[in-house]
Amino acid sequence: MANYLAQFQTIKSSCDHLVIAVEDVSDLWPTIKNNFEEQLPFKRACLNNKTRNPVFVENLPAEFILTTDARLRSRFPQEQYLFWFREPYATLVLVTCEDLDEFKTILKPRLKLIVQNDEREWFIVFVSRAHPSNDQATKMAKKVYAKLEVDFSSKKRERCCKFDIHGPEANFWEDLESRIMESIRNTLDRRVQFYEDEIRKLSEQRFMPIWNFCNFFILKESLAFMFEMAHLHDDALREYDELELCYLETVNMGGKRREFGGLDHGDDQAALLNPGNKPLTQIVQDDSFREFEFRQYLFACQSKLLFKLNRPFEVASRGFPFIISFSKALAIHENILPFCMREVWVITACLALVNATNSQYNEGHVAPEIEKEFYRLQGDLYSLCRIKFLRLAYLIGYGTEIERSPVNSASLSMLPWPKPAVWPSVPDDASSEVLVKEKMILQETPRVKHFGIQRKPLPLEPTVLIREANRRRASLSAGNTSEMFDGRPAFADGSGSDVSLKTSPSNKVQAISMSRALSSPGFEGSIDRPMRLAEIFVAAEHALKQTISNPDLQKTLSSIKESEQKYMELTKGAADNYHRSWWKRHGVVLDGEIAAVCFKRGNFDLAAKSYEKVCALYAGEGWQDLLAEVLPNLAECQKILNDQAGYLSSCVRLLSLDKGLFSMKERQAFQSEVVSLAHSEMKHPVPLDVSSLITFSGNPGPPLELCDGDPGTLSVTVWSGFPDDITLDSLTLTLMATYNADEGGKLRSSTATVLKPGRNTITFPLPPQKPGSYVLGVLTGHIGHLTFRSHSFSKGGPADSDDFMSYEKPTRPILKVSKPKPLVDLSAAISSALLINEAQWIGIIAQPINYSLKGAVLHIDTGPGLKIEESHSIEIENYRNSPQSSADMANSGDARKDSSVAANKDFEQLSLHNGKIELPDWASDVTSILWIPIRAIDDKLARGSSSGAPQRQSIVDGMRTIALKLEFGTSNNQIYDRTIALHFTDPFHVSTRVADKCNDGTLLLQVTLHSQVKATLTVYDAWLDLQDGFVHARQGDGRPISGFFPLVISSTSRAGLLFSVCLGKKFAEDENKAQQDSILNIRYGIAGDRTIGAHPPVAVKLNETEGTGQDLIFRSALVLQQPVLDPCLAVGFLPLPSDGLRVGQLITMKWRVERLIDIEEKRVPQNNVEMLYEVNANSENWMIAGRKRGHVSLSTKQGSRIVISILCVPLVAGYVHPPQIVLPDIDEASVSCSPAGPHLVCVLPPALSSSFCIPA
């Protein structure tokens, strides 16, 4: 059956559509052929797929072939059977007949004969040649057709249709197509069934020795081909997939060693998209096919179908793994394949796949995910191709041009060397080439990285090439060269040289000399002489020329320039495609590779752009190790491009990388670059962000708390990431207010600051800030001409280098400025009145409220009537409330001797300068009390009262104020004003009353002393200077009768003194000095605590030594009323009507004034005829209807009298004071003190008025 393979191939190539046989019974075909063929291809076909589900196929191509055609006639039955797919799928029987008899006798038997072959799907087209105008003929045709239908159509299936040659019926073509389609469908189903049965039979024998894959293949592919002809591509694809599975399962089964293939010329070029690359007959191997060609063939068939299905994505997605797995297969057979065949095949396969899928791919026709995936696959293919290409380039000695980047190292150093059976050897005539290569190796100068960074280059080799090549080569010979090398440590070391070739020239020279040394005479000419590196390259180059059949590929490897061009093309292809996929990182990394080439070629602009992308990628995700590899390159580009801003920021980024990534020397190089650039002339000074390098934080601990308006100093920790000390010409730190967007103040350190590496503490002066809490904002400063900024807040540690994503705002406030609040309180320490007209201490309590009063100055301004006793110094002492100490002070009366106070030394004497005093330092944080000697001055003489209830002295009289102004705070910026009211009083209030009138005219005058102060008063002596008209009885000296002096009066208590006086005239020594008032003189002492109130006067305290207290004199004026024995007028209130008073009722108040004595004395000179009177009444209670004030005439004669009457209306009911009459012009003492009226009168409510009554 395998013999049919060739035939099968030709059939396949000659026939690619369905065939419909035409049985032209009545020679009609030539006339209607055109009409029929116009209908092809079929617009809309409905076929069953393998699973018998209807599938709609559009534009199904087909061909009408007459049964008499040679193509259908000359077939052997067996062939027909085997290649059944090419047999007609329907048989169309063309008949015409115009006569019923003829039909019955001739046509019908003939048709019966034709259609008796059941295997054919047939149907009859009756062609009517009757002209429509010819009724007779038309009728006949219809009759015949009816007969035909009866005979050949069944209920189940219509097998006839009628075609009018002169104008077919409207739906004829549709009818025809559906008939044909029905036939094709049936035939297809039957054939599919047949093939399936056959395939199943064969499959069952799969594991038997007789099994022949070729047979299976022919059947399977026939089925697939049939599906393809019927445009059932999906089914065809499935057949190929199954075929592939079966092949892979059976290819290496049974232990039969088969040839792999791939040894023909041109096999290095992948044919995975070209099914017709080689005829199948060429790749037959026993009962199967060679793997190399056949797997590519299968893939090609599959991809052809996929392209037909418009699924280029699937081609790519199947293609990539196919290439990988095929590459593995190639690796297995590498020892029989040409040198580097595997790499070359992969390169061509990838490129072919990329080109084919790309050209078939229409963007936007698939879902976005698929599209991304498609580009990813393209990128993968490019990148795979790129790796293999790099490997070839390395093998022929272009390795020096390959960037030893992580991406290249990752893909190349893990990719094993090719493993040919024998490593190619140097051709005889290639010595000149070897020299060239050697020169190339020698000339190659290792690229020194910017900043003098030295890194061990990453390997591009899986193992040492020189060893690998020599080992493979030597494996032919008896000796084991690898052992030989291992035995030579010097060479073993040197053999590392093609890894470390670029490390240093000296190393390299050594390596070369080593290899030269090996080509010593002992090895000369020997087949075992190890090849030198240059020889390996030349040998590989020659071998590759043999392997590569594609001239384009050969050309790309012919020179460094060509290969670099290809390399760029591949890298760009991969990068661009990755960028359009999900795999952005892959794309960006490859951009870096492009950048490296651009850099090498001097295209720094492009290189910088690409490097920036790579750096951004690595920096963004914190891959510092990788960043450290690329960033110096970027910096170098920027330096060359004179991009100062970029260069500076790159240097800063380099400095801020993990410290372990660069050596100290390298880091110092970065810093010196920054510093030298900063101090050079920069055209455009640029701000530089050093957030990653210089970080700052407040000092740990609670924030600095300041009061509103206070300046301060703030110390900030600044972390420097520079490796050396760095001088900052200025440094500014902003403060940000939390909870509002306002920027706070700025901290400036104007002098140059030197930052040590690591932690620095910098103290800034802090100007007064608005109330609120502040966090550190931005650090700015200058290095030379360079402005830098740092936003980065470190949490008390060095900037975490892996903390790339945290530019966290500091949450902890560094400074709190409190809202204006009382910081200090000044209050008077005394609670009760002080002695007036005496030097007294006033205590001022200065109480700091959580605020230091250091350096505070107190301005004291006394109000009117108050002066500071400047002769005495001001005392300050610690204020304590302990009762003991105050008791002590009370006892001793001298605070200075208080032992506890003295021990603490919290006592000091201060002096007043220009009305201000400075508080001592010890008093800055404690509550202290200031004692200020002061004297309230009152010129008025105290007046005693005469009635029983003592009339209180008006408080206002004793009130004095003292204005205090305290300046404090760090720069005396805080001011506290307070005016303190002080209450001064006399020690006593004196009231008098006549206790008794003796018969002899002596009056006993009782003087009551009310203590006005909270202190113990001791009266030592008292005497009375009497006014005119009074003399002391018994010619006394005016001392009181009682002799119990000293008389102690405790606070707020009273004491009485009795004086006996009598009326009489003193001898007036001097008329002018005639006393109007009597004066009571009291000599007294006082014992009181200054913390409480009145106390011994200051001066006394200074002078006296024994503590007995110096006596003070208190004088008080007393009004002694002349007794009423000597009235000159008497006033009487005339009785009110007996029926009482009512509200609203008019009454007449009457007073009678009577002269008691004649006016003859000068004492009453005003007592003429006219006499002034005045009526006083409470206007709320009384309405007075008359003259309240007026003159009445009264005779000067004794006994003359007059009645003053006035109309009044009481306004309120109840007991009310009645109006009173006074005589203002006449001395009170001259008026008989009969009450001028009753104290209270009763006023009744108004009488009911009948007019208010309402009759019932």
Added chain:
Amino acid sequence: MIVCVAVVGYQNNPLYIQSFTDADDALKLHHIVHCSLDVVDERVNNPKKSGPPLNETFLGLLYPTENYKVYGYLTNTKVKFILVTTDLDVRDADVRNFFKRFHAVYVDAVSNPFHVPGKKITSRTFAERVSTIVKSFGLSSAG
């Protein structure tokens, strides 16, 4: 042989990378791990695709390259574990098992109260335990 294991944080930042090669070529492994994040991202962002279900932590083979294999594992906190091996026939079950043990070790390491989440893992114990698992990985797959 496992050549590299890595822990990558949820922001794709490296938390721990340890290579187990003799050569001084850790950088290329950094590159491999970094690029494999592309695949992890893709799997996470396109859960519809025929990948493992969402609640599956093991991401399976990320990278079918010719020469090495990269496996991934994604924890609930979006921390990724990446394994690079040059063994070309590794059983999924072995890798799964490896990651399970690795996860346990990782959890122990980050449970250390002195470890700052999101920062590099510097614990020496962690490194030791990881290298123990890595060593035993070869053995178990052989056995």
